[in-house]
Amino acid sequence: MDRPTDKQIADVLAGIASVEEAKMVARWFATEAGSAYLASAFDRDAKTIGMGDEELYVPHTIPSEEVWTRIQKQIRRYRLRRILFRAAVVVIPLLLLAGMYKQLDERVSLFGETKYEEVYVPKGERMQIMFQDGSKVYINSDTYLRYPEKFGMKSREVELSGEAYFVVSPNKKRPFIVQLGGPSVQVVGTSFNVQNYPDDDKITVCLDEGKINMHLVSERQIPLQPGQRVVYDKEHDACQVISGDNVRYLSLWKENIIAFKDASLSEVITKLQRWYDVDFDVEKNVSQNLLITLISDQTILENVLLDLEKITPLKFEYDRKLKRVRVYL
The missing domain is CATH 2.60.120.1440 (Jelly Rolls)
Incomplete structure (x- = not known):
């Protein structure tokens, strides 16, 4: 997308932009170019801040919670729509630094x-x-x-x-x-x-x-x-x-790929317990030192267990209601 003008960026960071300008700049902040701009602005302007100049910074609030909510929604929509994970969070700075800006958002204080x-x-x-x-x-x-x-x-x-x-x-x-x-x-x-x-x-x-x-x-x-x-x-x-x-x-x-390389059965079970929030009951005659190598793009636990059955002598019986997996020979 096209880069916003310096004035549009300044107005949004100062909290005085229109809703449409805020949406446009928020979308650009969510791009790699926008993120790089924010990082370089912080480093550049921080050099100009001298000790004793803290009084130059006056906290202010974002004039409309509705605008801020829309900014957050736009960032998530345009930047993270391709992410396969279940949740995504974007932390956007509201740092208005010396030289370009005279105010800091009250929630992000450089000296506090x-x-x-x-x-x-x-x-x-x-x-x-x-x-x-x-x-x-x-x-x-x-x-x-x-x-x-x-x-x-x-x-x-x-x-x-x-x-x-x-x-x-x-x-x-x-x-x-x-x-x-x-x-x-x-x-x-x-x-x-x-x-x-x-x-x-x-x-x-x-x-x-x-x-x-x-x-x-x-x-x-x-x-x-x-x-x-x-x-x-x-x-x-x-x-x-x-x-x-x-x-x-x-x-x-x-990348939502299950991958093990010469991993012991105990290590595989530990990771699957974390990834799928299930418990495993391993029968005593099953060796925990069995080595497993597996790459699978399956994201459903039952399919992962079927893949494990194909490469090991083990059987995996999954009780969905109890969220427990029985492992046996």
Whole structure:
């Protein structure tokens, strides 16, 4: 779509635009070009803010809740209509910075206390979030994510417990940091998957593009290159870097593809329990160490179980009412 004029953008951010202008600019904000514009405007104008100039910023409200509601609806409709997940959230910045703007939305204060949003994606569901800098995160089932309403001027930090795939907008001056309850992952601009479930004894990070550093509790840094994954031992604060084809399997979930590569039966069951919110009853004569390799684009549990039956000697009996699966030979 065509880029709005600078005046139209300024009017919308200032809350004085017409409904039609707000809708048009909101659609453009939801594009890659619009997201890049917002991120660059933040970095450019933040440099001009000097200490003691806080009084230049006067909070204001959006004149019409109806306009804001329409903006949110348009963003979801035009940006996320192709997303296959069940829910989607777009976080749009309303930062009016020095040089171009003299006001900040009352809900996003550059100098005030940072407010945080918390998202929990329950078992059986997934979600996508777009941040104000254009970065995206795909959140897997049974995952908790905590993030600020606005990122700071020196860094962009979020907290993760569970599994998520991050696509980070490049910004060397404001690194993106994923806090993992001790260790952390620091990036500038890249795409990577993180598994950090509380009941797992390991954290797994795999890198698709770019470059990341794994920061350990002991303050060691482990660099990672594309095609590598790092497995972190929570108990011993130790890492193992692995290269191989298995890396690509770990992030296929974000495309609604079930993928396992030499995974034990216990690992497969654990993931299916999270993804479909079901329980498994495994008979005693079934080995939990059975290795399974599977790629399936089936999204219905019964079909996934049929695929597993084709490649293993096992039988899977699913009780839909009780949401339980019996596993037997």
